[in-house]
Amino acid sequence: MTTSNTKAKDFIREIIDEDLKKDKYNGRVQTRFPPEPNGYLHIGHAKSICLNFGIANECQGLCNLRFDDTNPIKEEEEYVQSIKDDIQWLGFDWDNRLFFASDYFDQIYDYAIQLVKEGMAYVDDLQADEISNYRGTLIQPGKNSPYRERSIKENLELLKRMKAGEFADGEKVLRAKIDMTHPNLNMRDPIMYRILHTSHHRTKNEWYIYPMYDWAHGLEDSIEGITHSICTLEFENHRPLYDWFLEKLGVYQPQQIEFARLNITYTVMSKRMLLEIINKGIVSGWDDPRLPTLRGMRRRGYPPQAIRNFCRRIGVSKVNSMVDIEILEHCIRDELNKTAPRFMGVLNPLKVVITNYPIGKVEELEGINNPENPSAGTRKIPFSRILYIEKEDFMEEPPKKFYRLAPGREVRLRYAFFITCQKAIMKNNEVIELRCTIDPETHGGYAPDGRKVKSTIHWVSAPQALNAEIRLYNHLFTVPNPTGQNNVDLKEFINPQSLEILKKCKVEPMVQNLKPFSRFQFERKGYFCIDPDTTENNLIINQTIGLKDTWAKIKKK
RNA sequence: AGCCCUGUGGUGUAGUGGUUCAACAUUCUGGCCUUUGGAGCCAGCGACAGCGGUUCGAAUCCGCUCAGGGCUGCCA
Numbered sequence: 001m002t003t004s005n006t007k008a009k010d011f012i013r014e015i016i017d018e019d020l021k022k023d024k025y026n027g028r029v030q031t032r033f034p035p036e037p038n039g040y041l042h043i044g045h046a047k048s049i050c051l052n053f054g055i056a057n058e059c060q061g062l063c064n065l066r067f068d069d070t071n072p073i074k075e076e077e078e079y080v081q082s083i084k085d086d087i088q089w090l091g092f093d094w095d096n097r098l099f100f101a102s103d104y105f106d107q108i109y110d111y112a113i114q115l116v117k118e119g120m121a122y123v124d125d126l127q128a129d130e131i132s133n134y135r136g137t138l139i140q141p142g143k144n145s146p147y148r149e150r151s152i153k154e155n156l157e158l159l160k161r162m163k164a165g166e167f168a169d170g171e172k173v174l175r176a177k178i179d180m181t182h183p184n185l186n187m188r189d190p191i192m193y194r195i196l197h198t199s200h201h202r203t204k205n206e207w208y209i210y211p212m213y214d215w216a217h218g219l220e221d222s223i224e225g226i227t228h229s230i231c232t233l234e235f236e237n238h239r240p241l242y243d244w245f246l247e248k249l250g251v252y253q254p255q256q257i258e259f260a261r262l263n264i265t266y267t268v269m270s271k272r273m274l275l276e277i278i279n280k281g282i283v284s285g286w287d288d289p290r291l292p293t294l295r296g297m298r299r300r301g302y303p304p305q306a307i308r309n310f311c312r313r314i315g316v317s318k319v320n321s322m323v324d325i326e327i328l329e330h331c332i333r334d335e336l337n338k339t340a341p342r343f344m345g346v347l348n349p350l351k352v353v354i355t356n357y358p359i360g361k362v363e364e365l366e367g368i369n370n371p372e373n374p375s376a377g378t379r380k381i382p383f384s385r386i387l388y389i390e391k392e393d394f395m396e397e398p399p400k401k402f403y404r405l406a407p408g409r410e411v412r413l414r415y416a417f418f419i420t421c422q423k424a425i426m427k428n429n430e431v432i433e434l435r436c437t438i439d440p441e442t443h444g445g446y447a448p449d450g451r452k453v454k455s456t457i458h459w460v461s462a463p464q465a466l467n468a469e470i471r472l473y474n475h476l477f478t479v480p481n482p483t484g485q486n487n488v489d490l491k492e493f494i495n496p497q498s499l500e501i502l503k504k505c506k507v508e509p510m511v512q513n514l515k516p517f518s519r520f521q522f523e524r525k526g527y528f529c530i531d532p533d534t535t536e537n538n539l540i541i542n543q544t545i546g547l548k549d550t551w552a553k554i555k556k557k
Numbered sequence: 558a559g560c561c562c563u564g565u566g567g568u569g570u571a572g573u574g575g576u577u578c579a580a581c582a583u584u585c586u587g588g589c590c591u592u593u594g595g596a597g598c599c600a601g602c603g604a605c606a607g608c609g610g611u612u613c614g615a616a617u618c619c620g621c622u623c624a625g626g627g628c629u630g631c632c633a
Binding site: 034235342553 | 560595
């Protein structure tokens with residue numbers, strides 16, 4: 001919101017500004033988001049939602065939610081609800097403007113009658129493969145159907161009988177009479193209606209004919225008084241047809257504007273491929289946290305605000321592009337850094353015994369909930385003789401630049417004490433326990449003598465610790481552009497380490513109070529979120545994203 | 558091959574003929590700071606697809622070339 005005024009306008013907002021200046025639609029701006037209810041929404045849709053609803057908000061205009069339900073074979077009610085949920089979760093509101101293309105089936109049919117009466121549409125008996133042959137190719141003109149010159153009377157009669165369900169699927173179609181030699185294939189007598197004896201999720205068995213996208217979409221926009229019909233680049237070649245129908249009908253005409261769809265590295269966006277990954281069991285479902293679906297991202301812990309910021313930041317243009325996933329990840333961290341409460345959690349526990357701390361004593365230390373936001377307050381964290389720290393925070397023989405715990409070395413336990421490692425207990429060549437001492441003078445983590453330690457590590461008190469299962473996620477694919485190579489099975493690029501499950505994690509007791517989908521930070525480890533599959537005695541936590549890790553970078557060198 | 562669209566640092570965008578013109582974000586490299594090796598702060602690397610033309614002056618206007626994308630569903 002705050003950046004919208006300062007940020008440069010994209011080409012679509014510029015067009016709209018220009019139209020506003022010229023008073024093209026009486027100062028009105030009305031957009032629409034027109035999903036087909038045949039799948040779940042992903043972040044590519046989010047870009048479109050943010051654009052359409054965003055523009056309406058900025059211009060004191062309106063944005064409709066319209067389900068483009070013209071193909072009953074693929075569409076289901078289930079998707080309608082999920083799409084509505086996802087849009088609301090993203091943070092947008094269509095108010096009372098929820099529409100369906102099927103609301104207009106009667107009107108659209110009347111317009112078809114009008115076109116037939118004016119000799120601009122005809123019923124064709126050609127079969128699907130014949131129509132395809134007659135259409136010609138990219139470089140060869142098509143030829144006229146033998147049924148193209150039927151009388152208006154006969155066309156009217158036939159269309160009525162099509163509507164009445166007198167013909168079988170595929171037996172006839174209604175076509176616009178334009179030009180079979182047109183260089184734009186979409187203009188070679190496009191099909192307006194096909195026969196489908198299929199029940200529709202809303203109109204049930206009322207219709208036997210269903211309008212095609214090109215025929216219906218412009219009319220839907222026109223009927224709703226849309227001013228700017230924003231769609232993706234692949235519809236560019238359809239715009240002449242969009243305009244043709246509305247001009248011939250003499251009805252209100254919105255303008256279609258196309259922009260490039262979103263691609264992100266290391267993931268896929270097409271419905272078909274997402275479905276394939278799900279059906280092959282590579283991921284658990286539409287809400288798998290590794291997927292770019294809105295449901296997946298919600299479960300992963302991505303804040304809607306971060307997704308909106310991302311969509312704003314990547315801009316809008318007509319260039320086919322591939323956005324670096326780092327930008328998305330930056331937006332996620334940026335938002336979570338400001339908003340996520342902090343806790344301590346140990347992913348791979350290493351037991352630590354504080355030999356100079358009394359057996360049975362428990363004291364409470366104060367931790368800051370969010371250093372970025374003082375109003376988030378503080379909390380109590382229990383401390384006792386037995387603790388867990390992160391396995392990787394200790395090294396027997398620390399290399400240069402490793403600042404954490406090592407034999408004889410002193411570091412700080414966050415919010416607690418300075419701790420010195422006295423002894424590492426080994427078993428089968430593996431460190432299984434540490435014997436350490438604390439300096440009681442450093443209560444809270446401050447040294448009265450002003451001495452410094454090189455690092456601060458996180459910890460959890462063993463008796464009070466909660467057990468948790470933590471799921472770590474990585475990129476779903478091993479290559480930046482998995483669909484870029486042809487003739488290769490997508491499965492070859494699936495990252496075998498996209499999911500890593502840690503079962504024996506220990507987290508501080510306050511986490512108990514968090515509800516499913518709550519987002520938070522485990523200090524030094526990253527951002528996390530409570531998985532909805534969490535039960536009374538099985539705490540499941542998803543890692544949203546790790547913190548930037550300078551040490552990991554040094555280690556690599 | 559026909560039609561349509563698009564070419565600015567690695568990535569995504571800004572720049573719309575002239576002392577704010579090559580900017581911003583991200584990534585990457587250094588440094589500062591730090592009770593998260595987080596965050597923050599500072600600095601640095603890095604681009605106008607090419608060739609002509611118009612002009613006093615071109616990333617910006619024109620032409621050509623090259624490159625990338627889309628279009629031959631009774632899908633949307």
